[in-house]
Each structure stands twice: as C-alpha cells, then as structure tokens.
Amino acid sequence: MTSPRTISKETGIDDTGYKYGFVTDIETESAPPGLSEDIVRFISAKKNEPEWMLEWRLKAYRHFISLLDNEQLPKWAHIHHAPIDFQQIIYYSAPKPKKKLESLDELDPEILKTYEKLGIPLEEQKLLAGVAVDAVFDSVSVITTFKEELAKHGIIFCSMSEAVQNHPDLVQKYLGSVVPYTDNFYAALNSAVFSDGSFCYVPKGVRCPFELTTYFRINTAQSGQFERTLIVADEGSYVSYLEGCSAPMRDENQLHAAVVELVTLDNAEIKYSTIQNWYPGDENGKGGIFNFVTKRGKCQGVNSKISWTQVETGSAITWKYPSVILQGDNSIGEFYSVALTKGYQQADTGTKMTHLGKNTRSRIVSKGISAGHGSNTYRGLVKVMPKADNARNFTQCDSLLVGDKCGAHTTPYVEVQNNTAHLEHEAFTGRVSEEQLFYCRQRGLSSEEATALIINGFCKEVFKNLPFEFAVEATRLLEANLEGSVG
Amino acid sequence: MANAMLEIRNLDASVGVADVEILKGLNMTVRRGEVHAIMGPNGSGKSTLAYVLAGHPGYVVTGGEVLFEGQNLLAMEPEDRARAGLFLSFQHPVEVPGVRLSEFLRAGYNSIRKSRGEEEMSARLFNQMLREKAQLVEMEPSLIQRSVNEGFSGGERKRNEVLQMAILEPKLAVLDEPDSGLDVDAVRIVANGIERLRRSDRAIILITHYQRILDYVVPDYVHVIVDGRIVKSGDKDLALEVESVGYDKYEEELEKSLSG
Ligand SMILES: Nc1ncnc2c1ncn2[C@@H]1O[C@H](COP(=O)(O)OP(=O)(O)OP(=O)(O)O)[C@@H](O)[C@H]1O
Numbered sequence: 001m002t003s004p005r006t007i008s009k010e011t012g013i014d015d016t017g018y019k020y021g022f023v024t025d026i027e028t029e030s031a032p033p034g035l036s037e038d039i040v041r042f043i044s045a046k047k048n049e050p051e052w053m054l055e056w057r058l059k060a061y062r063h064f065i066s067l068l069d070n071e072q073l074p075k076w077a078h079i080h081h082a083p084i085d086f087q088q089i090i091y092y093s094a095p096k097p098k099k100k101l102e103s104l105d106e107l108d109p110e111i112l113k114t115y116e117k118l119g120i121p122l123e124e125q126k127l128l129a130g131v132a133v134d135a136v137f138d139s140v141s142v143i144t145t146f147k148e149e150l151a152k153h154g155i156i157f158c159s160m161s162e163a164v165q166n167h168p169d170l171v172q173k174y175l176g177s178v179v180p181y182t183d184n185f186y187a188a189l190n191s192a193v194f195s196d197g198s199f200c201y202v203p204k205g206v207r208c209p210f211e212l213t214t215y216f217r218i219n220t221a222q223s224g225q226f227e228r229t230l231i232v233a234d235e236g237s238y239v240s241y242l243e244g245c246s247a248p249m250r251d252e253n254q255l256h257a258a259v260v261e262l263v264t265l266d267n268a269e270i271k272y273s274t275i276q277n278w279y280p281g282d283e284n285g286k287g288g289i290f291n292f293v294t295k296r297g298k299c300q301g302v303n304s305k306i307s308w309t310q311v312e313t314g315s316a317i318t319w320k321y322p323s324v325i326l327q328g329d330n331s332i333g334e335f336y337s338v339a340l341t342k343g344y345q346q347a348d349t350g351t352k353m354t355h356l357g358k359n360t361r362s363r364i365v366s367k368g369i370s371a372g373h374g375s376n377t378y379r380g381l382v383k384v385m386p387k388a389d390n391a392r393n394f395t396q397c398d399s400l401l402v403g404d405k406c407g408a409h410t411t412p413y414v415e416v417q418n419n420t421a422h423l424e425h426e427a428f429t430g431r432v433s434e435e436q437l438f439y440c441r442q443r444g445l446s447s448e449e450a451t452a453l454i455i456n457g458f459c460k461e462v463f464k465n466l467p468f469e470f471a472v473e474a475t476r477l478l479e480a481n482l483e484g485s486v487g
Numbered sequence: 488m489a490n491a492m493l494e495i496r497n498l499d500a501s502v503g504v505a506d507v508e509i510l511k512g513l514n515m516t517v518r519r520g521e522v523h524a525i526m527g528p529n530g531s532g533k534s535t536l537a538y539v540l541a542g543h544p545g546y547v548v549t550g551g552e553v554l555f556e557g558q559n560l561l562a563m564e565p566e567d568r569a570r571a572g573l574f575l576s577f578q579h580p581v582e583v584p585g586v587r588l589s590e591f592l593r594a595g596y597n598s599i600r601k602s603r604g605e606e607e608m609s610a611r612l613f614n615q616m617l618r619e620k621a622q623l624v625e626m627e628p629s630l631i632q633r634s635v636n637e638g639f640s641g642g643e644r645k646r647n648e649v650l651q652m653a654i655l656e657p658k659l660a661v662l663d664e665p666d667s668g669l670d671v672d673a674v675r676i677v678a679n680g681i682e683r684l685r686r687s688d689r690a691i692i693l694i695t696h697y698q699r700i701l702d703y704v705v706p707d708y709v710h711v712i713v714d715g716r717i718v719k720s721g722d723k724d725l726a727l728e729v730e731s732v733g734y735d736k737y738e739e740e741l742e743k744s745l746s747g
C-alpha cells in the first residue's frame with residue numbers, strides 16, 4: 001500500500017546557495033577598527049580632500065556622536081538585531097596599491113577576477129553592450145569605465161572622491177541637499193566616514209545613452225561600507241542608473257550604511273534601479289549584511305520625474321525607504337519594489353512620497369515575498385502638504401507568503417493637508433496557492449520552478465520597469481534565492 | 488495485460504484533512520490507444536480519481552495501487568508523473584497572474600524535455616509551434632500572450648487545456664470535463680481537437696456528463712462511477728443509456744449489491 005507523498009507545508013531553508021560568498025585575496029590598506037575624530041581626519045586626508053569637505057564630515061561626526069550618546073538609534077522599524085558596536089567596525093579599507101589607474105590592465109587581476117565571477121561587464125568588449133560601470137570595492141571606487149564616451153555628451157560619471165577633487169562646485173552645491181547629515185542616525189554616520197561612491201551629472205538636454213552601473217562589493221572582514229552616491233540631472237536630461245551589490249559569506253555581521261541622493265531639475269528624469277544581493281547570513285541567521293540605507297530623490301524642477309525600482313533579495317537586515325520629495329509642480333515620483341526574505345532575513349522597506357508642488361503624482365507598487373522564517377514589512381508614507389493642490393497617489397502593496405512560518409506586515413501611513421488630494425490604496429496578502437503549484441507541477445515544473453514562476457508573475461509589474469538585462473538577472477536571482485526554500 | 492498502460496487496482500482515496508473516503512476500491516485498466524469515457528453523478532469521485540492519478544497533494548491514497556507502464560505511479564512526484572507522460576486537463580484550471588501562457592507552457596515543455604535529456608527549445612521556435620497548435624482548438628492567438636487563464640472565459644480555459652495537451656504530447660491524457668460550460672460550436676471544436684490528438688500509442692480518459700462529446704470522440708469503453716466505484720462498464724451505447732435514464736438505476740443497484 002502506497003500513498004502519494006504529501007508536500008510538507010513547512011519550508012526547509014537552505015541559504016548556503018549564496019553564490020557570491022567568496023573572499024578575494026588582495027592586499028588591502030585598512031584603518032584600525034573604531035570611530036573617532038582622528039579616523040574622520042584620516043579618511044579625509046587619505047583622499048586629499050579640501051577643507052570644506054573635512055569640515056562637513058566633522059560636523060556630521062559630532063552630530064552622530066550626540067545621537068549615539070543620547071541613544072537615539074532608530075527603533076521604529078520592525079526589525080530585531082543585537083546592538084551594533086560602532087567601535088568594532090573598520091571605517092576605511094582600500095585595495096592596495098592605490099595609485100590612479102589609467103586602464104583596466106593596471107587593475108589588480110584578483111579584483112578583475114572577482115568582478116568576472118560576479119558577472120559584471122568590466123572588460124572593454126562587454127562595455128559595447130552599453131553598460132558603463134563604476135565598481136566600488138570595499139570602500140574605494142576601483143575603476144570607472146566608459147568615461148570618455150560619456151564625456152563626449154558632457155556627462156560626468158566618476159567616483160565621489162574624484163568628484164570632490166574635480167567638480168567641487170557641483171559637489172558642494174548638491175551634497176547633502178537632499179539628505180542632510182542631520183537626517184537620521186545612519187545618514188550622519190555615512191556623512192562622517194563615507195569613503196567613496198559614485199557621482200553623476202547629466203547636463204541640460206542630454207539623454208544619457210547608456211545604463212550607468214555601480215557595483216558594490218564588501219570584501220574585507222569587519223569592514224563597513226559607507227558609500228555615498230549623488231546623481232544630478234540638469235534641465236531636460238535623462239539618465240537610467242543601476243546599482244548592484246554582493247559580499248562574501250562571513251560569520252559576523254557587516255554594516256552597509258549608504259546614502260543616495262538624486263536631484264532632478266526642470267523636465268529631467270532619473271530612473272534608479274537596485275538589485276541588492278548582499279550576503280543574508282546562514283540558515284541559522286548567523287552573519288550577513290546589515291543594510292541600513294538612506295535613499296532619497298528630490299524632484300526640484302517642474303515636470304521632473306524620479307523613479308526607484310528595487311529588487312531586494314540579500315542582507316540579514318534591510319532597512320531602506322527610497323523616497324521622493326515632489327517639489328516642482330507636475331513632478332512625478334515612483335517606487336517599484338520587490339523584497340524577498342527567507343531564512344531569518346528581515347526587511348523593513350517602503351517609501352515616502354512628499355507632495356509639495358501642485359499636480360504632483362506618485363505611484364507605489366510594493367511586492368513583498370516571505371519564505372522560511374523571513375519577515376517582511378512594508379512601511380510607506382504619503383504626505384500631501386498644504387500647497388500641493390491636486391496631488392495624486394496610487395499605492396499598491398501586495399504580500400505573498402511561501403510556507404507558514406514567515407510573516408508580512410504592511411504599514412501604510414497617509415498625511416493629507418490639502419483636500420484636493422486624491423489617494424488610492426490597494427493591498428493584497430496571499431499565499432502561493434497549492435492549486436497554482438499543482439497546476440504548474442502537472443505541466444512538468446518542479447515545485448521550486450513552479451514557485452519561482454508564480455513569484456515572478458507576482459513581481460511582473462516591478463520587473464517590467466527594470467532595464468531588460470537586469471530584469472533577466474532579477475529573475476535569475478529570485479530563482480537562485482528560492483532554491484531550497486520550497487518543497 | 489501486455490499492453491496495459493494504466494492499471495488501477497482497488498484504489499481507495501480520501502480527501503486531506505476531512506478524511507472523507509471518496510474512492511472506494513476502484514478498478515480500471517487502460518491500454519495504449521484506447522479511449523475510456525467516465526460518467527457519473529456530481530460528487531461521485533471523478534475529479535478525485537483524476538487528481539489522485541496526477542498526484543494532487545490534497546488527496547491521500549489509503550489503499551490499492553496504480554501502475555503506469557509498470558511503474559508505481561503513486562510513489563512519483565506530480566512533476567515526475569507529468570514528465571513520464573501523464574497529462575491532466577483540469578475541470579477548473581487556475582489563474583497564474585503575471586505569467587504569460589507562452590512562458591508558462593514553454594517552462595513546462597522544456598522542463599519535461601530536460602528530464603529526458605533533450606535540449607531545450609528556444610522561445611522563437613516554441614512560440615511558432617504554439618501558434619500552429621492553437622489552430623487545433625481555434626484559439627484566439629492573443630490569448631497566448633496573456634497571463635495564464637487570467638480573465639479567460641470558461642470556454643477559453645477549456646480550449647487552453649486541450650492546447651496544452653497538444654503541446655505536451657502525453658502518453659496518457661486524463662481530461663476532466665473538457666466539454667462542460669461550452670456552447671454547441673465550442674463542444675464541436677474542442678471535441679474535434681481531442682479526436683485529432685487520438686493516437687494508437689496514446690490513451691485517453693475522458694470524464695464527461697454529456698453524450699454529445701462522445702459523438703466526436705467515440706470511446707472504446709464507457710464506465711459509470713457511483714459513490715467512488717465503477718458500477719458498470721460497457722461500450723459507447725452505455726453513454727446513450729445513461730443519458731436517457733440517468734443514474735438512479737445504478738445507484739439503486741449499488742445499494743442492493745452492498746446490502747446484499
Ligand atoms: N477538499 C475537499 N474537502 C472536502 N470534500 C471534498 C474535497 N474535495 C472533494 N470533496 C468531496 O469529494 C466528493 C467527490 O468530489 P469530486 O470532485 O471527485 O466529484 P466529481 O465526480 O468530479 O463531481 P462533479 O461532476 O461535480 O465534477 C464530493 O462529495 C466532494 O464534496
């Protein structure tokens with residue numbers, strides 16, 4: 001007597017499928033662990049920074065210390081972790097030797113190999129595919145490719161360190177203009193110790209002909225990564241930007257506290273896409289990246305548009321709310337998000353749309369997927385200020401549960417101070433249904449393939465906003481991340 | 488029994504949590520090339536039989552055995568049954584939002600090919616094949632680019648199921664009411680589609696409430712199932728008898744045989 005195997009509802013988790021967990025063997029130059037005014041000065045000196053930059057860092061540092069002393073750490077997020085010891089973190093780590101690179105041939109072959117393993121198109125021939133890459137290894141931007149081609153259009157795309165040296169006027173004007181160092185705990189920390197990041201400026205009327213890409217990699221143990229990205233789209237310009245991330249598997253948690261600022265002037269548009277695949281920790285929740293990121297865009301000009309698309313699959317903890325300040329009349333803010341948590345991952349993510357100008361519109365599409373013991377929280381705020389006549393918002397936050405040990409929470413807030421506002425909200429929470437799974441399996445798909453297919457369908461609305469190659473990568477990443485989480 | 492493709496012996500099955508016995512010692516033998524029609528009142532266990540054969544995890548087999556080409560079918564995962572050549576056309580096909588029909592079917596098709604050590608088919612070639620086969624059931628080509636069954640009418644869903652059978656080319660197709668809810672023309676179209684998929688090396692189990700479809704797909708055997716058991720088997724004329732007299736007679740006979 002035989003009976004068909006019943007599929008257990010319990011979800012077996014296997015996080016060892018993380019493919020990017022290797023460590024690169026290169027010499028690095030690191031500061032000793034710990035945070036002090038000297039470290040801030042050390043970082044600034046290493047980078048040969050002008051006085052104003054150091055001053056700004058120091059102000060941020062003092063603000064951070066006052067917050068730390070008053071124990072004003074962010075507490076409201078739906079996440080749990082052991083306290084972070086900020087004196088145990090290495091705030092500066094750079095591949096050695098750190099001389100200016102003229103071509104790819106001069107790059108440490110070990111770093112090149114790392115990026116090859118990650119599948120990043122660093123080599124010249126792959127650049128023909130139309131992707132310009134800025135790669136940040138630990139804290140320092142290693143190389144920016146495609147620079148000349150971009151220069152032809154007057155587009156500046158370089159590391160933040162270079163921008164501070166070569167375009168101080170632009171940096172001084174916009175750095176901190178969207179996310180001041182007083183904004184929040186991690187923004188203050190980042191402002192004090194940020195080591196590098198990407199800078200991009202697209203001049204008036206220029207449509208950037210490539211997808212610009214920054215790839216972040218945390219390699220050194222114990223190091224934190226605090227990069228700072230600033231993108232300015234001048235009047236009538238357009239740029240699409242993609243950010244990717246990964247890190248080796250390590251037992252201890254690593255901190256990633258980045259700040260990204262976007263500014264669009266009149267009629268300009270920035271499309272910012274993120275595929276985040278930091279190491280999430282092992283199957284017991286040990287190790288992994290703490291991803292505490294402040295991302296904000298300001299639609300400063302009329303008719304301008306900022307669109308965030310994010311696919312979050314990695315990190316032990318993600319705490320991230322890409323937001324848009326809709327200042328210019330008729331400006332548009334968008335947020336498309338897929339966040340997958342499995343194992344013991346926690347994500348608290350969402351967006352904030354602040355309507356200041358007239359006829360401003362925002363659109364939020366959030367898709368949370370929880371598997372294993374994952375916890376996924378959507379936290380959103382739509383704020384309509386008194387002068388924002390005819391503001392419109394559409395919010396859709398959907399959650400999908402895989403298995404019955406995971407959780408999903410949605411916390412949408414609205415704050416409306418203008419009665420001409422029009423807000424719409426839709427929400428859905430469901431499970432990958434047994435009927436859907438069975439239907440797919442009857443057609444020959446394994447339960448993993450079936451789950452991935454159903455989840456892909458669930459994410460379709462977000463994925464279709466990604467540049468094509470990255471949509472393919474996002475799909476693959478979801479599948480890889482679901483391996484072992486089903487069945 | 489040399490040619491038996493499917494051997495069902497004394498099959499008992501109940502539905503998951505409720506633990507209600509639905510199939511009660513069901514026996515059936517299907518050989519290559521045969522078409523078996525199954526008829527029976529609502530709730531008699533027809534879909535349950537189809538689901539149990541396909542390996543639906545909500546149903547539990549409590550007794551008996553099923554051999555598919557000599558293999559123990561009940562020990563196989565649903566996808567392995569599909570890969571071994573078993574196809575189920577669902578009575579109520581579900582929606583899979585956001586997944587294009589073409590994408591869905593190609594994924595299944597390629598998964599089956601891979602399991603047989605064959606090369607995957609490219610999207611271009613597959614879509615070409617899909618368009619050709621869609622003509623078999625006169626399916627609106629635009630449906631192929633829509634999400635699986637999402638917003639499909641009842642009739643469109645049924646055509647879609649038969650289209651999927653045409654693509655996956657199973658050895659054994661279990662068709663659960665492919666004709667219910669169809670208008671007169673659609674029954675003819677779907678039935679002709681099935682008839683054209685009839686082959687000497689393929690067996691079909693066709694579950695239906697109506698004799699009409701059997702005018703197009705003439706069965707070799709007709710079985711009447713009542714209360715989880717086959718109470719009568721015969722040739723195509725049995726379907727005509729069922730349609731004229733209903734099931735009362737069989738139910739009464741069953742009761743008598745049980746009490747007697
Ligand atoms: N999930 C379930 N929970 C409880 N009872 C169920 C479940 N699924 C099926 N049943 C019961 O099992 C019996 C057989 O159902 P089944 O769907 O096999 O009937 P059927 O012969 O296909 O009927 P129809 O002609 O209406 O399609 C019915 O009494 C039904 O209510």
Ligand SMILES: [Mg+2]
Pocket residue numbers: 533534535578663
């Ligand atoms: Mg039925």
